[in-house]
Amino acid sequence: MSTQLGFHVDMEKCIGCKACEAACKDFYRLPPEIRWRRVRSFEMGEFPTALRVHLTLACNHCEDPACMKGCPVEAYTKRADGLVIHDPAACIGCQYCTWTCPYGVPQFDPEHGVVSKCNGCYQLVDQGQLPRCVQSCLTGALSFGERAAHEADKRQAVKEAPGFPDPSVTRPATRFAWPRKGPQPERQVRVAPPPAGAERAADAGEVR
Amino acid sequence: MAEWLHEAQYSLVVFTVLIQVTVGALWVLAAADLQLAQAPDAVRARFTRLGSALLVPVAAVGLLFSTTHLGRPLLAIRALRHWESSWMSREIWATGLFFGLIALYTVLWWWRPEAGKARRSIGALGAVVGAATIVTQAMIYLIPGRPMWNHWSTVVLFFGTALTLGPLAVAALHGAVWSGLRSRTRAGDAGPAEAGAVLRTSYRHVGPALLAGSVVYGIGLLARLSHLFGGAAAALATPGAAGKAAVGGETVKTALLLGQQVVAMNSPLLWLEISLAVGVPALLGVALWTLSGQGGSLRSCGQLVAAGLGLALLGNLAGRALFYLSGQPWF
Ligand code: SF4
Ligand code: SF4
Numbered sequence: 001m002s003t004q005l006g007f008h009v010d011m012e013k014c015i016g017c018k019a020c021e022a023a024c025k026d027f028y029r030l031p032p033e034i035r036w037r038r039v040r041s042f043e044m045g046e047f048p049t050a051l052r053v054h055l056t057l058a059c060n061h062c063e064d065p066a067c068m069k070g071c072p073v074e075a076y077t078k079r080a081d082g083l084v085i086h087d088p089a090a091c092i093g094c095q096y097c098t099w100t101c102p103y104g105v106p107q108f109d110p111e112h113g114v115v116s117k118c119n120g121c122y123q124l125v126d127q128g129q130l131p132r133c134v135q136s137c138l139t140g141a142l143s144f145g146e147r148a149a150h151e152a153d154k155r156q157a158v159k160e161a162p163g164f165p166d167p168s169v170t171r172p173a174t175r176f177a178w179p180r181k182g183p184q185p186e187r188q189v190r191v192a193p194p195p196a197g198a199e200r201a202a203d204a205g206e207v208r
Numbered sequence: 209m210a211e212w213l214h215e216a217q218y219s220l221v222v223f224t225v226l227i228q229v230t231v232g233a234l235w236v237l238a239a240a241d242l243q244l245a246q247a248p249d250a251v252r253a254r255f256t257r258l259g260s261a262l263l264v265p266v267a268a269v270g271l272l273f274s275t276t277h278l279g280r281p282l283l284a285i286r287a288l289r290h291w292e293s294s295w296m297s298r299e300i301w302a303t304g305l306f307f308g309l310i311a312l313y314t315v316l317w318w319w320r321p322e323a324g325k326a327r328r329s330i331g332a333l334g335a336v337v338g339a340a341t342i343v344t345q346a347m348i349y350l351i352p353g354r355p356m357w358n359h360w361s362t363v364v365l366f367f368g369t370a371l372t373l374g375p376l377a378v379a380a381l382h383g384a385v386w387s388g389l390r391s392r393t394r395a396g397d398a399g400p401a402e403a404g405a406v407l408r409t410s411y412r413h414v415g416p417a418l419l420a421g422s423v424v425y426g427i428g429l430l431a432r433l434s435h436l437f438g439g440a441a442a443a444l445a446t447p448g449a450a451g452k453a454a455v456g457g458e459t460v461k462t463a464l465l466l467g468q469q470v471v472a473m474n475s476p477l478l479w480l481e482i483s484l485a486v487g488v489p490a491l492l493g494v495a496l497w498t499l500s501g502q503g504g505s506l507r508s509c510g511q512l513v514a515a516g517l518g519l520a521l522l523g524n525l526a527g528r529a530l531f532y533l534s535g536q537p538w539f
Contacts, residue, residue: 044453053453066353072287072296092286093279096296102353104539113279162453165539166460169352 004082005120006061006173007134008150008157012180013141016041016054023136024058024118034107036118037133044162044179053179055163056142058118058133059084059105060172067117070100075115082147082173083120091115102165103172120144150175215536216529219277224345225373225524226270227303228366230263231338232374234310236417237263238331240410245328251406253321258385259378260317263310266377271307299344306341309334342366354535355439355460356467361431365531368425369524372418372489373517379414379496380517382407383510408500411509415497422490429486429527436471436534439464452539463538470534477530484523492516 016039024030024037037058044051061084068076068084075090076097086097086106091114097106098115106117121131125144129135134144143150151157157175159167164176240256275281288304291297313334316327346366349357386407390400443449443461454462471478492512499509 040452042452044448044451046447066351069293070296070351072290072294072300073283074290090286091280092283094277094287094296095279096294096348098537099535100351100353102539104537108279110279115279160456162448162455163459163539164455166352166457168457 002082003080004061004063004147004173005125005145006082006147006150006175007058007131008143008145008154008175008177009056009161010141010143010155010177011053011055011161012177013139014039014054014056015139015141016052017138019136019138020056020133020142023132027121027132030116031109031111034109034116036105036107036116038104040163042163051179053162055161056133057103057105057164057174059120060103060170060174061120062170062172064169064171066100066102066170067097067106070096072096079122081125083122083125085119085122086115086117088112088114088116102169147173147175215533217277217532218529219273221525221528221532223270223274223277224366225369225521225528226266226273227306227345228342228370229373229377229521230267230270230310231306231335231342232370232372232421233259233266233378234263234313234331234338234374235335235370236375236378236414238313238328238335241328241331245324249406251402255382255385255403255406255410257317257321259381260314262377262381264307264314267307267310271303295344295347299341299348302337302341302344306334306337309337338370342370349535352460355463355538356436356535357531359432359435361428361435362531364424364428365432365527368421368428369485369528371421371424372485372520373524375414375417375421376489376492376513376517376520379411379513382410383506383513387507387510404506407506407510411496411500411506411513414513415493415495415500418489418493418496420493422486422493425489426486429481432531433471436464436468440468459539466536466538467534470536471530474530474533477526477533481523481527481530484519485527486523488516488519488523492520 018039021035021037021039025035028036030036037056039054039056041052041054044053061082063082065076065078065084068078072094073090073092075087076084077087078084093108093113093115095108095115098104098108106115108115124131131144134142154175154177156177158178159172159175161176161178237256237259240252244253244256275284278284287297287300289297291301309330313327313330316323316330320327343363346363349362352358386403389403393400439461443465446454446458446461448454449458449461450465452462495512496509
């Protein structure tokens, strides 16, 4: 069986706090305008069941990576475990991959004249650790591992997500669990169990 | 302004347009050269040879601009590496080959004029490689990552530029040469009269070519606009698409809506493109054909061609800038 590592995103659990984004930026000391992981927030559905949903994305380590196919200097490689790695030393800064990747993952850094992107923290993964973003997620919305395992174990693990560009083009390894529909009060995500006595207020539909 | 120029990818605007001008010019020159083989004519040969002088400089300026797009221009040569799968690598191979062929063609015209057969073969080969270069240039933009460009109209538009600006550039150079020749000769000299007759025939050929070229450009532009505006209308009719919450293939509509909004926001560029890149060559084509046929003054034809080249070039640059602007990151 071929291996393909990738992320799983549970959009129900994600509260859009951007801790993942910050942890990645901090760990790799990225310049201000470069974000290897990005959290996008938008509206879904219609009033009165409209939802505010958050979509956290880094590289999808695609099975058919458009970045790699288009790069004229072969700066991209796909490892045996499925991670797609970009080599800044080989890059000439033509920025073609910033066009070919449908998910806007590779980003150009004018100061260094090259592109960079999420490499799945392969150095950590090789030591048996999880990527920084996954380690930092407060709600457990982000996980990382074998795509097939996500498909077998998660509440839901589908290829498409609201706002996510057509996955048929590059076959991303990222899988999603969709936000559950329903009125906002029932969707409050609690990081810690509510303090005793708060139960009744929540039951009565009070939201703070 | 600097940021706008960067977003409009000014270096790629100049690069793609100038390479396309060169390819179109070589088509005209190589075709004239082939005709010369059938009906040798010393004056016509001189005009064609003079025309070949514009190929290398124009392409060289284009190539120079292409490197300013790179973050690390000194490593540009590495881009030849991935030709098996990257259209960008293929474009660089094709452009390099094309440049070599036009350089050789020019050298043969100026330093080995007697080697007509070799020169014509190189010219014809260059014309084919030039067409292939335009195809590779366009293929770069046929990518699902940027749905605004991912349409056949991109190929047609690139060819439209070559078909209008190429003949115009050659005709303008010929007109300038002729007026220079006329001002330097005294009354009674037969040279300018012969040259005038050749120039008149050349204008008569350029007229229909320009008209055809502007039809090609017009078809490309119309198709591109209907691609963007059709996608935008579909986005507004799809739940979530306008709010960036579409799913799967529907997200393409979100991208097209964004592209259409950029075109609407930069409508002066669109009007410049319609009037100058399509309108001017079309009108000029008709004017040249009638004027040169009815014995109109060569001087006014020459002035029209020179003005037309300037305006059409401006229209093409505006249109290409709009092309890049509309292909924004959309996700
Ligand atoms: S998400 Fe983009 S950068 Fe990452 S592997 Fe896929 S195509 Fe390449
Ligand atoms: S910017 Fe670098 S990595 Fe991206 S396509 Fe160009 S050379 Fe390859």
